[in-house]
Amino acid sequence: MVLFSGDGDFTRLVEAVQRRGVRVVVVSTISTQPPMVADELRRQADQFVDILELQNKIGRDPTERPAREPREGRELREPRHTPQFLQRSTGAARTEVEVEDEFDEE
Secondary structure, X not given: OEEOOOOHHHHHHHHHHHHOOOOOEEEEOOOOOOOXXXXXXXXXXXXXXXXXXXXXXXXXXXXXXXXXXXXXXXXHOOOOOOOHHHOOOOOOOOOHHHHHHHHHOO
């Protein structure tokens, strides 16, 4: 199992899966101040990999990154398309008045 986290709350999970014979690699960093990995999680892992060691393998050249929009520009752009399953149905929706009318007929 590869865990990309430094949160010490995962220590018991790591211990539990290790009891089942699963080897655990924790990927985080100790290169920052303060370190972004809990000491007990790092010690519990079968292997610890500092994410900075992976930078040249998985990182992207900063010159290849798209330019970021200014903060105010992000707020003004058109909203993203809402997936169909999140859109409200207009045909089957009933108003409160229609629902109240059903109970008033008695």
